[in-house]
Amino acid sequence: MIIIQVAGFLGSGKTTLMIRLGKALAEQGRRAVIIVNEVGEVGVDGDLLASQGLQALELTEGCICCSLSGTLQNTLRMVKTELSPDFVLIEPTGLALPGRINGIIRTSLVEPERVVTVALVDAFRAEDLARETRTFFLRQMESADLVALNKVDLVQGEALDRAEALVRELCPDARVVRLSARTGEGMNELAGLMGLP
């Protein structure tokens, strides 16, 4: 069982990427379960994922990196023993810290074959995020295996170069890939960097 965490700030495109990844894995005959977390008591994304034919478990009313950490561990154990998927895709809330979630996975006793953490950055709002929530923005990226600069369908040219330079300045060691989860541009490179088939 491989665990893929797709983290990123509010509105960075996590659900769109989840749908694309989930469908791509299904087309290859891989069984994937999506764990989606919403900070409010009303889950929106679980409905959407289910409507796309994906198997999604929705955790609501808290964040899996803090208040729902035990719930995440219990869910991972249940998924492994009862569903035995090839992949577990985790979509945290846009307010979660992916480094914490990796720690929670490590102590969950599910012993995944591999954990891949992708930090999704909204290229359109990268400069706003760095200006207004710099510390939080950095903490969402720093523990990721790779940073996907998303929404390149909306941002081109110098603005996109500035967004990438900002990410590289904040996370000098990060592997960065340009992506449009909406159109699929950059998906092959992302899958390659994630080590997916």
Add this chain to the structure above:
Amino acid sequence: MEDSKRLAEAGSSGMAWDVRFAAAMEEKELQDTLTAWMGEMVRGMGKEHILGHIKAVFRCPQGWVRLNFVDPRLPIDVQSSLSGPVASGRMKAMAALVGFEDHEVHRGLEEGTGAFQSKAADKVVLSSVRRAAEILSLEGGE
């Protein structure tokens, strides 16, 4: 462990409504109606600059409509997959915004919905599904 929502200085809330239309709507009309509703939710937050995410999904027997607001400089993003005219369904909306308290976000969703309801009273009837437990029971424990 420190609450990450507090660390981000963000507030959040979610609501759900059962929705009935006076006359069944085709896809484009439904998209426009729900976009107008979300526009009122955005205005209901009472600030020109919003950093965060307001999202909604409308589900009905004919399919779904998804709406996303992430930045005032961009239009509300709408996607849908519907197999025919829609007479009713359920709308769920969630907002998480930096620089807001939970109750402010909740009030914004409520006030925006109230404004939408006033403007669209001749064609849309809403009934709020207030609590998560109630939502779950109505959805058969999904």
